[in-house]
Amino acid sequence: xxKWVIKSGIQxxxxxxxxxxxxxxxxxxxxxxxxxxxxxxxxxxxxxYEFLNEKMGLALDTLSKEADEGTAECITYDQVQESLKxxxxxxxxxxxxxxxxxxxxxxxxxxxxxxxxxNNVYARSYSHIDYEDFSDSHLEDYMGDSYAxxxxxxxxxxxxxxxxxxxxxxxxxxxxxxxxKPGLLLIKMNDGFLETILGKDRSMTDEVQIGILDKKGxxxxxxxxxxTKISDAVxxxxxxxxxxxTSGILAKSRRVSGGVCSIYKESSSEMTVFTxxxxxxxxxxxxxxxxxxxxxxxxxxxxxVVLSIYFSKRFTSPIREISEEMTQFDGxxxxxxxxxxxxxxLDQIGHSYNKMLKNIENLLAEIxxxxxxxxxxxxxxxxxxxxxxxxxxxxxxxxxxARINGEETTMKMIQALSKYLRLSLSKGSDIVxxxxxxxxxxxxxxxxxxxxxxxxxxxIECKVEEKSTWMLKLILQPLVENAIKHGIGDNTGCTxxxxxxxxxxxxxxxxxxxxxxxxxxxxxVLTVIKxxxxxxxxxxxxxHMFEVTDGFISFDSNKLTVAVERGHDxxxxxxxx
Numbered sequence: 001x002x003k004w005v006i007k008s009g010i011q012x013x014x015x016x017x018x019x020x021x022x023x024x025x026x027x028x029x030x031x032x033x034x035x036x037x038x039x040x041x042x043x044x045x046x047x048x049y050e051f052l053n054e055k056m057g058l059a060l061d062t063l064s065k066e067a068d069e070g071t072a073e074c075i076t077y078d079q080v081q082e083s084l085k086x087x088x089x090x091x092x093x094x095x096x097x098x099x100x101x102x103x104x105x106x107x108x109x110x111x112x113x114x115x116x117x118x119n120n121v122y123a124r125s126y127s128h129i130d131y132e133d134f135s136d137s138h139l140e141d142y143m144g145d146s147y148a149x150x151x152x153x154x155x156x157x158x159x160x161x162x163x164x165x166x167x168x169x170x171x172x173x174x175x176x177x178x179x180x181k182p183g184l185l186l187i188k189m190n191d192g193f194l195e196t197i198l199g200k201d202r203s204m205t206d207e208v209q210i211g212i213l214d215k216k217g218x219x220x221x222x223x224x225x226x227x228t229k230i231s232d233a234v235x236x237x238x239x240x241x242x243x244x245x246t247s248g249i250l251a252k253s254r255r256v257s258g259g260v261c262s263i264y265k266e267s268s269s270e271m272t273v274f275t276x277x278x279x280x281x282x283x284x285x286x287x288x289x290x291x292x293x294x295x296x297x298x299x300x301x302x303x304x305v306v307l308s309i310y311f312s313k314r315f316t317s318p319i320r321e322i323s324e325e326m327t328q329f330d331g332x333x334x335x336x337x338x339x340x341x342x343x344x345x346l347d348q349i350g351h352s353y354n355k356m357l358k359n360i361e362n363l364l365a366e367i368x369x370x371x372x373x374x375x376x377x378x379x380x381x382x383x384x385x386x387x388x389x390x391x392x393x394x395x396x397x398x399x400x401x402a403r404i405n406g407e408e409t410t411m412k413m414i415q416a417l418s419k420y421l422r423l424s425l426s427k428g429s430d431i432v433x434x435x436x437x438x439x440x441x442x443x444x445x446x447x448x449x450x451x452x453x454x455x456x457x458x459x460i461e462c463k464v465e466e467k468s469t470w471m472l473k474l475i476l477q478p479l480v481e482n483a484i485k486h487g488i489g490d491n492t493g494c495t496x497x498x499x500x501x502x503x504x505x506x507x508x509x510x511x512x513x514x515x516x517x518x519x520x521x522x523x524x525v526l527t528v529i530k531x532x533x534x535x536x537x538x539x540x541x542x543x544h545m546f547e548v549t550d551g552f553i554s555f556d557s558n559k560l561t562v563a564v565e566r567g568h569d570x571x572x573x574x575x576x577x
Contacts, residue, residue, distance in 0.1 A: 018308045026297050037289045046253040046277060049208055050262045053275040054249065056210070057264030059197045064269040067187075068150045070106035071171040074114075074185055083116040084175045084183060098122050108193035111160045114173070117181040133159060139168060139186055147172045147182060152269040154218040160188060167193060167220055194221035197273060207281045213239060215270035233257040234276055242272040322350060329357075395421075409450060416446040432473045434500055434507075435466035441476045441498060448484050456484065456494045456513075463501040471507055472532070479511040488515035506533035506545060 074080055079097045083089060089097070101112045101122065114122040115134055123129040134140075137159035143151050150171045157166045166188050173183035198210050198221060209230050211222040217239035222230055237256050244250065247267035253260045259278040265271070325338050337357065338350040395418045402410040420443035438460055445458045476498065488494045494515045501508055534546045551563050 014312045015308055018312070019305070022301065022304050022308070026301060030293060030297055033293060034290065037293075046260055046262075046282070049275050049277050050252050052208075053262040053264055053273065056197050056273045056275075057249070057266065060212075060264070060266045060269070060271055060273050063193070063197065064150075064152075064266050064271075067106060067152075067169050068268060070104055071150050071169065071185060071187070074101070074104055075171070075173050076176070080114070080173060080183075081176055083114075083120065083122075084173065084180060085177070087118065089120065094122065098124070104187075106187070108190050108196070109187055110166070110190040111188040113159060113186045114183065115186075116173075116183040117175075129159065139170070140184060142168070143170050143172065143184070147174070150268065152214065152271055154214040154216070154220045157188065159186070165218075167214075191221075197221075198223045208278070209234075209276040211235070211238070211274055211276075213242060213272045213274070215242075217242075220271070228278070230276065231257055234261065237261070238263055238272065238274045318344075318350075322353065326353070413447060413450045416443045416450070419443040420447065430473050431470050433467055434462065434464055434469045434471055437471055437473065437476055438462060438466065438498075438500070440474070441480055444477055445480060445484075445496070452484075455492055456488050456496055456515075458496040458498065460498045461500070463499075464507070469507065471509075476509055476511065479509075483511050483513040483515070487513040503535070503545075506535070508535060 077100060079093065079100060082093075083097065097114070101114060102124065104112070111124060113129060113134065115131065116122075119131040121129050121131050121134055139155060139159055142153040142155055150169060153168055153170070154165060155168055157164050169187045169189060171185050173185055174180075175182075194212055197212065207225060209222070209224045209228060211230050212220045213235070214220055217235065219230065219235060224230060234256050237254075238261065241250050241254075241263055242265050247265045250263040250265055250272075252262055254263070255261075256276065259276050259282070261274055261276050263272060263274045266273075322338055325336060329336060337354045395414055399411055399414045399418070402414060420440060442458075442460065449456070480496065480498065483496050488496075494513055497510075497512045499508075499510045499512075531549045532547075534548050534551075536544045536546070538544075553563075
């Protein structure tokens with residue numbers, strides 16, 4: 001069974017970054033989708049029930065018009081108008097008028113009572129209601145000052161003896177011929193009257209609360225899902241809004257306690273119908289969507305994790321291969337090369353690593369070869385240290401024999417040669433003091449004076465601290481040798497001047513002779529230049545100084561050649577003295 005084990009630190013870091021970005025993307029997208037879906041579903045639900053509330057409001061308008069038309073028809077009925085004119089009615093007339101009210105053109109009438117301007121009471125035939133009963137009911141108090149308008153009000157039924165809250169429709173009955181005290185028509189509506197409003201779209205009301213309020217805030221009718229009821233806070237909020245001197249749609253999707261509310265007020269009856277959509281109804285759709293979203297995002301997350309692990313493994317596999325090869329390299333086996341075919345920059349890294357191994361192998365071979373050369377050089381240096389001792393002892397022996405024989409010239413030459421060799425060979429360092437270099441030049445020139453029978457004389461002028469000033473070894477000797485060999489030649493009585501002085505921070509050494517100079521056919525001369533300052537004097541006397549690291553000076557066919565590396569003009573000093 002293949003196990004997905006993440007060993008690479010790069011892969012783990014890569015996966016952490018990918019997982020972080022993935023979680024952030026899922027979180028932000030889920031929040032955005034959730035907000036959008038919730039808003040959309042909420043809007044859809046509220047629009048649905050706002051439409052329902054508006055339809056019930058229009059149904060209330062229709063009932064109000066029907067009630068107004070029904071009561072208006074009763075007012076214009078001949079017998080009703082006669083009741084306002086006659087002092088009394090015969091029993092036949094009373095029965096006829098009562099039957100008329102019994103068959104009035106208005107649905108859902110439970111009871112009726114007509115009181116004329118002479119306090120005669122006309123009620124249903126099977127109930128005996130007199131004016132005293134009417135007066136004790138105080139239902140006339142609900143009519144107010146509006147004499148030409150049908151009034152709707154919710155009151156306790158004390159007139160017809162039920163003692164229950166009921167909806168009453170009342171209207172003053174005026175004489176159409178002359179001004180007189182009006183009568184009063186009271187109609188008690190049954191429960192079915194308002195239920196016709198609530199039952200228009202019963203299938204749509206299974207989840208919402210519906211209620212009807214009168215102008216005083218009394219709940220006349222309501223319908224609520226099982227186990228729920230309209231709270232007092234909602235009723236108070238609806239009444240507060242409906243108390244405004246307006247009609248029609250008063251509120252849409254207004255936030256109330258426990259949900260959102262839509263309100264419609266009918267102008268004539270001043271009755272208000274409202275719907276309350278509970279918060280649970282608005283969220284139940286979103287919860288379903290949320291469940292689906294969670295499932296989708298979980299699936300996406302799992303797929304993303306699997307793909308991230310797979311691609312991260314493919315991406316880091318070449319890196320891990322390079323790391324393992326570098327870790328396992330023991331410094332001996334240079335054949336462990338990396339072969340990658342990723343078509344990425346990693347191929348170049350592998351190629352560079354292979355090139356580095358080859359370079360290391362070549363460098364080790366060179367180091368081994370140089371170690372052999374170094375050992376041979378050390379051996380030669382040891383032999384060179386032994387040979388000068390042998391040479392010095394031999395010269396001392398010759399010096400003693402010359403002294404025994406009284407050969408002063410031989411003694412002087414041997415002494416000069418011994419001193420020259422000791423300074424040239426025994427010091428071992430390339431850097432010597434000016435004092436040692438001048439002593440070396442003196443010994444060389446004494447030897448040459450003996451050889452050439454005092455062909456020349458020399459003068460040495462030093463204007464520096466000889467013991468504390470350092471210079472490269474064997475700089476002056478080749479110059480003096482060239483002066484003797486090529487400058488003096490066979491001329492006698494010549495003088496060689498050696499001067500050492502400081503010019504700024506540069507140590508200047510000059511060798512001058514008054515012999516024949518450099519001839520066109522003289523033997524070529526070559527002198528090596530070490531690190532320091534090189535001064536060149538032109539024929540017109542201008543002087544230039546250069547900082548150099550190395551190079552050489554040569555005389556060939558009466559031509560001076562100065563060749564240096566990494567030199568630059570550092571100072572122009574003008575005409576030389």
